[in-house]
Amino acid sequence: MTPVSSVPNVALADGNTIPAVGFGVWQVPDDETFTAVTSALSIGYRSIDTAAVYGNEVGAGRAIAASGVPRDELFVTTKLWNNSAQPWTRDGVFFEFEASLDRLGLDYLDLYLIHWPRAVREDYRAIWRAFTELRADGRVRSIGVSNFQPAQLRTIIDDTGVAPVINQVEVHPDFAQQELRAVHAELGIVTEAWSPLGQGKGLLDDPILGRIAAKHERSTAQVVLRWHVQLGNVVIPKSVTPYRIRQNFEVFDFELDADDLAAIAGLDAGNRLGPDPDVFDAG
Secondary structure, X not given: OOOHXXXXXXXXXXXXXXXXXXXXXXXXXXXXXXXXXXXXXXXXXXXXXXXXXXXXHHHHHHHHHHHOOOHHHOEEEEEEOOOOOOOOOHHHHHHHHHHHHXXXXXXXXXXXXXXXXXXXXXXXXXXXXXXXXXXXXXXXXXXXXXXXXXXXXXXXXXXXXXXXXXXXXXXXXXXXXXXXXXXXXXXXXXXXXXXXXXXXXOHHHOHHHHHHHHHHOOOXXXXXXXXXXXXXXXXXXXXXXXXXXXXHHOOOOOOOOHHHHHHHHOOXXXXXXXXXXXXXXXX
């Protein structure tokens, strides 16, 4: 079992840190979320990622409260679901933030993200200004975004002088997002990968990954997660199966070599599985 102390933290530009591997609860029903997060915390995960739209902040919060893990050892992320047909205001952002805190049963967040840019409306600019106020108030320690493209990242930085510490985006070997990750590196933004295992849609059956897994006596999922870690990505794999929850955490006692990394790089076919951020409107 991987001890908590052996899980590296990734430095954020605001001086805070985030564990390299966290636990995601996308598409996990609220009642199952309590059990899954409880299992993850008992295994050693200390980063929990949820979102208002997931409908499971209550279950995640209950598990956190019951875990006995000191709050200062945890890193809790949730996201603003900015789907209103009306333009977002500062008061609207603050209201949704407080509602998420209440559902989680927490006094503060470690990370708050704008879930989607809704680029066709551009109200992400007003939302980001409100986010900078939330951080200044001390109710959230770090602020970031999810699914933002380079132009949107540069816009909010130009507007406020504040860069998001994280952009949580779809990344996996079949969709490596090399250009976006290069922009992140330029701007001092950490890449956090959602669907880091490609949503199980064939990626884990790839024969190249299978050969690398056999070489290291690991699962293909562990190989993919290790690839992320060595690239410097933060990952938030999801599972409700205790065995897989544990397995996804045990990726710090082996290393992929240059040949492995080159072979995995060759899998990048630009296959996006989720919505296109340039057109998705979070309705």
